[in-house]
Amino acid sequence: MSRAPLQHILYVEDDPDIRTVAQLALEAVGGFKLRACASGKEALDAVAAGYVPDMILLDVMMPEMDGPTTLAQLRAIKATADQPAVFMTAKVQPAEIAYYKSLGAKGVLAKPFDPMRLSQQVLQLWEQRDEQDREQRHAG
């Protein structure tokens, strides 16, 4: 059985142009509800104020607090301790992808991205998580 559909996405990206085009891609094209934050601190504040996302999308390289640090701090908050997280980054060499997955990321979306395909890619990662859960249940 599939989990509830993906609706609420917490998105952290410091570049305003990329944030805007991703917002377009995920809201207007994908139909998701996006909470777009310009920094890791803003994301942490949103979650501390009660926002509970279904999924977390994070840029990796940001000033002051980078994506991995933001994820680590989100993991320390109950509301986001187990939510699937995905990194969106231009740094997608095999060793880098392995590093993101070692941090608990469910996937990596490469930049640059096609705005018209981004929501499909996000949905695929969400559905893959359903499949992973089913496999774990069968294995158990």
Add this chain to the structure above:
Amino acid sequence: MPDNVHIGKDPDAALLAIQAAYTAQLPERLREIGGYLQHCLSEPHIDEHYQHLLMRLHKLAGSAGTFGFAELGRRATELEILLDSYLKGMSPGSDSSGAFAEVAAGIQDMLAWANHQNSSQLAGQDAL
């Protein structure tokens, strides 16, 4: 979000507006990279300059292709990797000016190439 862009009901129209806004401020992004490169060359002992340069290259690498500037994004990606390798290989007190000269020449080539294109040529070269 840039102040002059509003996401309405037509995603295609909104995307065009966002692309136009990005295109309009691309020269400023390139000037910033050139400025940080000059800082690195004139004050090579200040690490912060290299980190700013790396961040600007990374942002260009990650964004240009999304807005139709695929070749520029590809060049920025190569230079980001080159600069990152240079920074990881630096050791305190080492004479690494020769290695950075290669990075600097690559950045100057990219900026010169971009400045010789007009925006429509840059954007029209290839898709993602």
